[in-house]
Amino acid sequence: MYKILVSDAISDSGLKALYDHPNFTVDKKPGLPAEELKIIIQNYDALIVRSQTQVTEEILENANKLQVIARAGVGVDNIDVKAATKKGIIVINAPGANTISAAELTMAMMMSLARSIPQAHASTSVGKWERNSFKGVELYEKTLGVVGMGKIGTEVAMRAKSFGMKILGYDPYLTEDRADSLGLKKASLDDIAQEADFITIHTPLIKETRGLINDDYLAKTKQGVRIINCARGGIIDEAALVRALNSGKVAGAALDVFETEPSTNLELLGHPNVIVTPHLGASTVEAQEKVAHEVSEEIIEIFETQSISHAVNMPQISGETHKKLQPFITLGEQMGMLAIQLLKEAPDNIEINYFGELAKENTDLLTRTMVKGILSYHLGDTVNLINAHHLLKDQGVTSNVSKNPKSKGFASYVELTLYRDGAKSNIGATVLNGYGARIVKMNDYRVDVRPEPYLLYIKHHDIPGMIGRVGSTLGDFDINIGTMQVGRSEVGGEAIMVLTLDKIADKDVIHALTVIRGLEYAQFLELPNGVVPVMS
């Protein structure tokens, strides 16, 4: 008998499959204090949460029986996925089950913004009759900028089109073909700023999107733009939004999500031109039934057949193949992370070539780690080794994997190349016996770099004094260099320098480097799972 704990208010009819199953018992205890949850979690095999329960590392300390944490929804930000993975707990979610509800709330927000419905209701319901105060605007023939053309963004775009709106879509993975087939225009963030009358956000909250809508961006938007966020708090910088509302640059904002929830930002919540809801995107009978139903079915599947389809993480894999691939596993993800940073935009095609001993193995797992590294840059924690291929296809990216058992200078060697509209980036890597992982090729230049957390990639002309000038500029910023590698195509020609640093090189450092004579380009590359150098 498997014991399931449901610690948030989750639809009973959606949980029916679990209630009815002879091998499962379900305890529903919404609103448990964290201290109590921390104690009783040790009795359960699976935990089902919505967004209220914070599944922290501390809560999981005693969760020694727990095999599955199910998020009845999309975003898993209330779950410490790393801590769960460390303990071998599978985290699953219900992607897509609340898409329609979130899209419909977005439409409701947009219409409310256009016609000031909440404000007009508040005034009329206390006996006022202020017909002149609430003159709205039509959606018809207005331009809507959709930032994030995933599941929800696409549904919003389709609905807005039926209102006669012109749609501009921005998403690193949106291709011209897909935009054409959806009947919208593929745009950049700047195009949206310049042209959109309404902007709606539908991205995850990741490093790339935190503070995406900030003072700088708002300064570029149209006077009187209206902004909607039913995705995640933190994507819009709330202080910047208040400033833009006060100046009139932004005519109105409709927000379902906030930097901290429950929000206490009264300057924003109480602003006369702001409409707010307490994170209600998925709060419909239908969405709640669907998310609960999806996770219930999946929990049964996991315990009965060991098959997983919507895992957000992946516990350790055992077996002979895994043992052989193990040294390359972290390296594969790092290769993906480096290649996507070097390309700087979403790829439309990826190519992976395995050489030598590695080519004789089943490398599917390694391919998945590379794809995970690439996609996690834009999709965050939702990418895992299980859904990596599926998501890649979903984003319209083609892939080719080739294998050649002949060695290419190393016993085992793997090369990853990303392509986008004629641009490309590539990373070649190997694991050296006794020395560990090495990046041995970067954008077609030979190098020998340990994948450490902070790397600096520089393109320059092969002229005397370059190494010294770069070193002293970094010294001016108190940045210690770990290692430095130079690769060149020919003497006096194009060259690259790859440095490992002891700390982050921010945009001031990059700016100072780019003014060095002969230096063409400098980019700071980050590997959160990089090998930290050990002091001897």
Ligand SMILES: NC(=O)C1=CN([C@@H]2O[C@H](COP(=O)(O)OP(=O)(O)OC[C@H]3O[C@@H](n4cnc5c(N)ncnc54)[C@H](O)[C@@H]3O)[C@@H](O)[C@H]2O)C=CC1
């Ligand atoms: N308010 C609520 O109750 C709900 C909120 N959500 C949130 O809505 C958001 C979208 O959800 P889905 O559409 O299901 O996710 P999805 O994964 O289908 O789509 C997200 C899209 O954002 C794109 N993206 C990533 N970085 C970007 C960037 N810098 N600029 C533009 N696009 C970028 C990705 O390429 C992807 O296509 C998520 O944050 C999710 O947690 C989802 C359901 C309910």
Ligand SMILES: O=C(O)CCC(=O)C(=O)O
């Ligand atoms: O469960 C909820 O109400 C939150 C939904 C949500 O934000 C999500 O699924 O990402």
